[in-house]
Amino acid sequence: xxxxxxxxxxxxxxxxxxxxxxxxxxxxxxxxxxxxxxxxxxxxxxxxxxxxxxxxxxxxxxxxxxxxxxxxxxxxxxxxxxxxxxxxxxxxxxxxxxxxxxxxxxxxxxxxxxxxxxxxxxxxxxxxxxxxxxxxxxxxxxxxxxxxxxxxxxxxxxxxxxxxxxxxxxxxxxxxxxxxxxxxxxxxxxxxxxxxxxxxxxxxxxxxxxxxxxxxxxxxxxxxxxxxxxxxxxxxxxxxxxxxxxxxxxxxxxxxxxxxxxxxxxxxxxxxxxxxxxxxxx
Numbered sequence: 001x002x003x004x005x006x007x008x009x010x011x012x013x014x015x016x017x018x019x020x021x022x023x024x025x026x027x028x029x030x031x032x033x034x035x036x037x038x039x040x041x042x043x044x045x046x047x048x049x050x051x052x053x054x055x056x057x058x059x060x061x062x063x064x065x066x067x068x069x070x071x072x073x074x075x076x077x078x079x080x081x082x083x084x085x086x087x088x089x090x091x092x093x094x095x096x097x098x099x100x101x102x103x104x105x106x107x108x109x110x111x112x113x114x115x116x117x118x119x120x121x122x123x124x125x126x127x128x129x130x131x132x133x134x135x136x137x138x139x140x141x142x143x144x145x146x147x148x149x150x151x152x153x154x155x156x157x158x159x160x161x162x163x164x165x166x167x168x169x170x171x172x173x174x175x176x177x178x179x180x181x182x183x184x185x186x187x188x189x190x191x192x193x194x195x196x197x198x199x200x201x202x203x204x205x206x207x208x209x210x211x212x213x214x215x216x217x218x219x220x221x222x223x224x225x226x227x228x229x230x231x232x233x234x235x236x237x238x239x240x241x242x243x244x245x246x247x248x249x250x251x252x253x254x255x256x257x258x259x260x261x262x263x264x265x266x267x268x269x270x271x272x273x274x275x276x277x278x279x280x281x282x
Contacts, residue, residue, distance in 0.1 A: 003273050013269045016262035023259055027079035035060075036069040038076040039227050043067065052238075052245040062247050064238055074252060077229040081256075084145045084214045084224070089206040091149035096156025097199055103157070104164025105187060118157045126151040130213060134222035144223050148210050156202050163198060167191050197274035205267030208260040215256045231256050 007013045026033065035058070036042075045053055045067030055062040061070040099118060103111035133147040167173065168191070176186050217223030218232025219239075226233055231252040238248035 003270070006273050007266070007269050010269055013265055016265040019258060019262045020266065023078050023255075024082065026075050027082050030075045030079050034072040034075045036072040038068065038073045038229050040069075041067045042069070045069070052241060052248060054245070055247060061251055062245065064234070064248055065241055065245075070234075070248065070251065073229040073234055074231070074255060077231045077234055077252065078255070080141060080224055080228060080230040081211055081214055081232070081259075084141060084148065084230070085207045085211040088145040088148035088152065088210040088214070089203060091146065092152035092206060092210070093156055093199060093203050095149065096153035096202075097160050097195070099153065100157040100160025100162075101164050101187065101191070101195070104161040105168055105183070105191065107165075114157075115161060118154050118161075121151070121154045122158075124151075127213070127216065130217060131220065131222055134217055139222055139225050141224055141228065144214060144217060148213050148217075152206060152209060152213070156206070159198060159202065160195060163195055164191060167194055197270075201267055201271045201274060204263060204270055208263035208267070211256065211263070212260050 007017065042063065045059060045063035047053060052065055052067075053059055053063045059069050059071070061074065064070055064073065099114050103114040103118075105111075130147050130151050133150060134144065137143045137147070173186060173190065176190060181189075214223055214230065215232030215235070218230050219236045221233075221236060224230040224233055226237060234252045235249050238245065242249050
């Protein structure tokens with residue numbers, strides 16, 4: 001609660017939290033608050049020339065090239081983008097934590113093998129690797145989430161590994177070993193609680209990265225496939241109308257940027273509040 005109040009005292013972070021909560025509520029309540037079915041094509045949603053309609057009533061954000069309501073597709077797209085962002089980042093944090101914690105605590109050949117695997121994964125450009133994996137598997141919401149998780153866990157693993165190595169050398173761990181504490185007790189009762197602030201910060205910051213990566217994959221056509229709406233494939237479908245109907249690109253693009261910025265601001269603020277090494281510098 002103290003951390004939340006400290007975050008709310010920062011205007012930029014408070015606005016970011018409000019925006020995140022708004023997007024989450026829109027995504028959760030999409031079937032009830034969306035003005036139209038996101039896949040419904042309206043004849044009157046196109047001009048006489050067959051072009052998308054500009055924002056006006058009853059289509060407050062205009063229509064797309066098939067005459068579908070853009071606002072409805074954005075609301076349902078928020079559900080898709082958030083689901084993938086949270087699921088992919090959750091898997092990445094889980095994998096990275098397990099790998100880093102095991103490598104940093106066990107050490108030896110197992111730790112070396114895990115960290116060499118991490119180094120090998122870091123050697124591949126994340127976007128190219130994600131595109132290759134998406135091309136191999138049949139793209140779907142679940143596959144995209146797993147692909148993003150497979151390329152995003154390495155940074156978390158390196159951070160957790162470094163902190164685990166440092167914590168394992170602390171006196172309280174040596175005392176626990178002397179008293180006969182098991183490795184599992186040391187891991188879950190002493191090391192993991194010290195790592196929770198770092199895990200929480202990465203869990204927040206990582207959502208920004210996964211949302212951006214999902215949008216990039218969908219824009220490139222190897223992410224979420226139509227007709228399922230996501231903010232990335234809305235831009236992909238509408239890119240040919242960039243000059244004649246710019247709202248089809250600018251509105252979902254702005255949504256992606258604002259959501260990523262909001263998670264970054266909240267994550268940075270959490271790091272400032274939870275990292276004891278930074279508290280004395282503010």
